[in-house]
Amino acid sequence: MTNQDIICKVQDFFDAPDLTIDSAKLLSSNSTNSAVAIRMINAYKRFSLSQTIENKIEFECSLRNYLLFLKTDIKIKGYELSLPNRFGLMVHHSKGSIYANYDLPQYVNDFFVRTVFDSQPVQITTDENEIKDVNPYIYNLTNKKFRKFKSIEQQLAVMGSLRVPAGYTAMVAMSTGGGKSLITQTVSYQYDESLTVIIVPTISLMLDQHRNASKIINPKNDKEIMYYHSGCNVDNLVSAIEKRCVRMLFVSPEALIKNPRIQNSIFKANSGGYLKNLVIDEAHIIIEWGASFRVDFQCLDSFRRILAKDNPSLRTYLLSATFSKKTVDNLKMFYSDDDRWIEIRLDALRKEPRFDIIKCNSYTEKHNRIKELVCKLPRPMIIYVNSPDDADTLRSELAESGFNNTRVFTGRTGSADRERIINEWVNDKFDLMIATCAFGVGVDKKDVRTVIHSYVPSGPDQYYQECGRGGRDGLPCLGVMLYTDDDIKAAMSMTQKVLTVEKLSGRWFSMLNSRKANIQLDSILIDTSVKPNYNDSDKFYVDVNNADITWNVYVILLLRRAGLIQIIDVKYDKDRYFFNIELVDKRIRYDTPQTIDMFSKVREDESKSIYSDINELASKLRRIGKSCWSSMFNDIYLLTDEYCAGCNNHNNLHADKRKSFPLKKPVFFPELSPSEKLCDIMNGTKEMLIICEKNPYEITNKLFSSGADIIVVPDETEYASELLNIETIIPAQFCMGYREFFELSRMNSHYYLSGTIVFCIGDDEDLAGKVLNITSGKEYNRVYVVNSDFYVPRRNKHISELVNGACKYDYIIKKELT
Structure with missing residues (x-):
């Protein structure tokens, strides 16, 4: 629905107002400006039903937004604007219509406000030739709705995620709006009869992701893609998991930690090998303990560790748009096992905000x-x-x-x-x-x-x-x-919110030495409802129902972040948490001067970390306007x-004026092993030349169907689209352009450039020389597809003389692969 369509429908409504009409149906469109119009009409309906000053103010505020977003005026019979008008609304007397002035105060950046009301999409320049088609697996999974990736960034994120081996954890940073949900959808269907549990922080995001996945994948039944939050029918979910009907389960961290029936059904699915992937969305808030203090989110590593112990092949994905260094260090400490850790870093700052301080x-x-x-x-x-x-x-x-x-x-x-x-x-x-x-x-x-x-x-x-x-x-x-200056002082005072050493020690030893604690040889079960051994009342820095329990949890998580303890398991019962922990440093078992010194160091490090963050922002405020915010x-x-x-x-x-490659950090390992079928026709060498005098698509399709991991094609060609309809589906295969290949080669990103790579060269002599120079001595298997045995000037030889392996015509390869 165009803006003009919206304007016409809105004016039709006001020409003959029908307060019973559903404004969402009247303006059935998902556009931003449709939503603006719907909110305005709904505000008018409320005002018409109850003409209070509050409803009038709400309507006129919504009307201002509608008129400025849609760049229009409007006629409303019998309506009189409030005067003086706070919303910049004016009457055009000759037309009998209402219009809006920006009427902004001088302290606001007028240009930024007008830019937002103009609603022009943020321009992200991308060379369309560099964006390649998805592979046959994604094409079919999405019911042929997705033909191309949105960007090279999305391609690297999705294909990198599909390449994650069993037992590994992958941390994937990808910008908001870049198509991150395709990662979750593709890894969930990568294996037959498999379950992927997707942990999301809020119900609204859970419902949104469930809705999108169901729309794109079009599941066979309503049990294939499910979600659970409090209020849902737990019996239906548990039954569907037991019958192995579920492929994607969206769930909150609280449901996993606090609902024993769901937790037990996941454990059962895991021990039977049905659970393949654990995906944690918005994973950066695992470390952000100070925000809303999501205890269950922060304890997911212990839940995952229990799963991985019983099912070592479980893959874990940590997804977010950005990760700070502190967050990365902590996530790696909590979620990596024996260096089975992969970082796919496609970090990028948001393009939408205009900052006015x-x-x-x-x-x-x-x-x-x-x-x-x-x-x-x-x-x-x-x-x-x-x-x-x-x-x-x-x-x-x-x-x-x-x-x-x-x-x-x-x-x-x-x-x-x-x-x-x-x-x-x-x-x-x-x-x-x-x-x-x-x-x-x-x-x-x-x-x-x-x-x-x-x-x-x-x-x-x-x-x-x-x-x-x-x-x-x-x-x-x-x-x-x-x-104000007082706001900066208030922020700086946050460093005082860290518990004193005395209180940190008091709470820890109160829990440890309580009769409620269960001390075993290699673990300790701690009840967080224990009162501290001092009389002061500690108010938590955000509002909570039980400050003692919350501070005790804080102490445990603080010592975990400091590497002094490890959380083995977490249970929630009778409104409190029970932590089963292991002492990494045995010295904190006893209340000694040495332990107090250790706690002093922990508190000092925590205070420094908090102070550093606040001071960074405060110092920027002191230099506002003198440097880029x-x-x-x-x-x-x-x-x-x-x-x-x-x-x-x-x-x-x-x-940055340089055209930056989306992958910000090379991924060195692990590397894929090449297809045995292709190794056989390469006669034990790492290189092979295929001369294809006619259409190269057929032999390329044949190689793809036989297990080639990557097809590299000229950026301006449509080779990739020819591969979409092949019958053999291998989820981790993909097609890339030469610019992308050269960048990944420059970075030595062996994770992406491994297995068997097919290079479609045609008769491009310069390209052949460059490719042969780059691929020489690499660990991956190389197959070069050319039109003829042409001469390579920069190497002063024919291409067949430069390839250290078999040289065959395409019809021979076809027979060998049949």
């Missing part, structure tokens, strides 16, 4: 500006605040200004309310969310246009992740921060290229 002189000025920006900036909008009390205060202030259709999402928000609020948010029941850091990763509403920070977060990583709630549909968004993201996400769509330092795009 606004310093305020006082708390009052800041809040007055927030109330003004709520009227003027594009919606949907998230306002992040520092604490639940701050959220309640801001909600009350906005209500006094007439904004009643808001929601608050904090650490105090109960599970049932969280689910309801997220559903209402995703389904456009409201468009202004007030939240703490508890509302974040995995809440996948794609069309958020503005993210406002009314406080200074705990570091660039938290700030970047929260700004990342915006622009997930690939359209520009705003990242606005309003702060986004440069601090390159400092924490070390493999990303420079990219900033706009900030206080510059309005226009600043990006």
Whole structure:
């Protein structure tokens, strides 16, 4: 549906308003501007049914967004604008219509706001010739809906994931919106009669991924792709797993840790070899202990370790858009076994945000500006605040200004309310969310246009992740921060939230020496409900139901991060966690001066880490406008290229001018073994020349069907499309262009360039010389397909003289492969 179609349908509605009509059906389109129009019509219907000042304000705010996004005006019979109008709405008297001015305050970047309202997709330049077709496995799995990869980035991520050997963990970094879900879908169907468990952080993301997978794969029945969260029928799920009907199961970490029936059914599937893959989406929050303190998410490594002990061939995938060095180090420590670890790093900064950092002189000025920006900036909008009390205060202030259709999402928000609020948010029941850091990763509403920070977060990583709630549909968004000097001081005080050595020691030895602890020869079972051996009351730094249990869990996870203990297993019973741990350093078993010194070092390291993160952000705020705001993201996400769509330092795009290859780090191992069938026709050598005087497609198809791992083709050709319909399906095979091959060769990325590689050279003498020079002495098997035994000038020989192996015509190869 075009913008003009939307405008016509909306005007038709206002010419003859029907308050019973379903606006979603009226504007049946998934476009961003359709959603804008739907929210506006729904606001008008609420105002028509109850003409309160609050409903009028909500409608006029939605109307402003509609008129500026759609670049139009509108006639509404009998409607009188509120005066003075806070939303820049004006009456065009000669036309009798309402239009909107931007009417922005001077402290806001006018250019950025107009850019967001213009809704032009972020331009990502890609050479279409470099993007190759998917392989026959993906083509058929997706019911021929996916013919080409979205990008080389997606190809490397998906094909790299399919190449992961049994028993390995792969950490895959791939940008938001790059097509990461195809990884999960393809590895889930790579093996017959197999189960993949996909752990996702929120219900909304779970439902979204389930819906997308079902739509793309079109499963044979409703048991093939399933999900579970509290409220679902656990009997149906357990039965489907027992019957081996499930291929993909989307589940929350809490369900795995806290629901014994689901946990036991997964254990049973694992011991029977049915479970093949464990996928953890948004894996970076495993390490982000300070955000919403997702204990179950952080304890997944022990759950995985139990699975891997019983099923050593289990593959694990850790997926996210970006990983900081600290996150990588911790994930590798928790999830790698005997160096069976692969990093597929396609890290890239988000292209959508425009950053506008606004310093305020006082708390009052800041809040007055927030109330003004709520009227003027594009919606949907998230306002992040520092604490639940701050959220309640801001909600009350906005209500006094007439904004009643808001929601608050904090650490105090109960599970049932969280689910309801997220559903209402995703389904456009409201468009202004007030939240703490508890509302974040995995809440996948794609069309958020503005993210406002009314406080200074705990570091660039938290700030970047929260700004990342915006622009997930690939359209520009705003990242606005309003702060005072007091906000910086409040952020710096976070270092004081780390437990003192005395309290750290007190809680640890209280749990360890409690009568509730069960000490065995090689493990200790700890009950986290134990009270500490001191009288002070420790309030946790985010709102929780039981501060003692939460602090005790914090202590265990802190000592785990420090490498002093290992978590063997976690159980949840009667509202508390039971940790079965192993002491990696036996010295912490006893309360000695040496142990206190160790705890002092742990606390010091933790404080330094927190201080370093906060100081990075605080120092940037002190230099605002003097340097690019986004440069601090390159400092924490070390493999990303420079990219900033706009900030206080510059309005226009600043990006690395070099054309960077998506793979940021070489993947050296493990390497694939070549196909035995192809090894046989190569007579025990690593090279073979095939002369094909006619159409090369037939022999290429034959080699692909016989187990060739990679086909390398000229970038401008359509060779890959000829391979889509072959009958023999090998999931990890793929086709790449020569530019991609040369880059991977330059990086010595043996993980991708292994097995048997077929080079389609044709009669290109220069290409032949370059390929032979690069492939000489490599470990992978090489098959060169040429049109004739031509002369290679740069080597002063015919190509047959340069290939150290058999030279055969294509008709001979066809017979040998039959």
